[in-house]
Amino acid sequence: MAPKILVILTSHGKLGDTGKPTGWFLPEFAHPYDEFKSAGFDVVVASPAGGNAPLDPASIEMFKEDASSVKFLNNDKSIWEKTQKLESFVGRSDEFDAVFVPGGHGPMFDLAVDPVSQKIIAEFASKGKVVSAVCHGPAAFVNIKLPNGEHLLQGKEVTGFSNAEEDIMKLSQAMPFMLEDKLNDASGGKFVKADEPWGEKVVVAGKVITGQNPASAKAVGEAIVKAVQGA
Template structure:
């Protein structure tokens, strides 16, 4: 593939947090930090979602970024106008096009737990990227998009949002499943789920061309790992 590397970023289309009455979607810092890394390396980015069009940004992630004085997320919101997440490509339009990209990336937020976890188009897309030998990556709740891809994670090393972290935010009863549990099931006894020594610590797991990050603190590291994998470093 010639020219600048191309990354396909798949965002959730789901905007309701179970039956809590609260909004959800994709998590700001988990897109903003990798996005910043990709752009600094002159990567070309395509954003897609199951429904196409506007992909919902979790408002709580905006508040979290403000509370943390997250300059990267603030810059991401300020400098990307018109906002690319407001006009994502429909996921079905990407089928059969894995050859056009170097990597597939799923940011988190609770939304993917409700739609991407069971989305057959997304799963078919993941299979295409794997079969084409491309990088597949996800962070926080993003790995929910991988657990239903039959056999993909068996025997692999992975991470994702931990049970402890889900309980800490009080949403273990709102999500359709606990991601850590589902990842442990998917990797099987010959694989391994890994996590940081303490909740909210950074953890990035690289297993060949499969890259996963545990939580928001891991988003930048996932972006950097994707760049290294694509560049062959």
């Protein structure tokens, strides 16, 4: 049977009080999607609200020369425009091999505090499934407690969008929290990052896989495939 992965997209489309749109970030789903499909994965996509999960328009412009992103944008719109409601996946982790959360600033506002998302990811983790995210996607992990009361990230190396990268984007003030700080706290001081902003960084901590930024998206997809196939 084909491996099956649940992708959780944000339903949040407004960037704090800036008036700018946000959502999920194109290459952070496009590149892993290529890896999933080439490995024969069945990809199921859900979001808190269901329906159209907002794609950050800035990511379309920024990655208009990126072949993977352009192909995904042109050929696969129905994947994110017709997402299933996330709550319908509670109690269904046995059907899947992994869960993956792409970044974009949206998850900072909804998935970080969404009880349904937290419940599903905790369930995947407690069943020994691969739990993964890239860039701002690990925001979905910052408030997750496992059934034994431990934090999902406790004692595990983890990465995600760094404070320096957020500062370079001039968006730190628009964020509800700084992701690096929260991930560092949740893991017990185990946050790691690339030597330079925008450098590729992927961390595999058992079944928890995280990537730092858009440059890490393809390698995150590869790491997920490897973890699932080795399971």
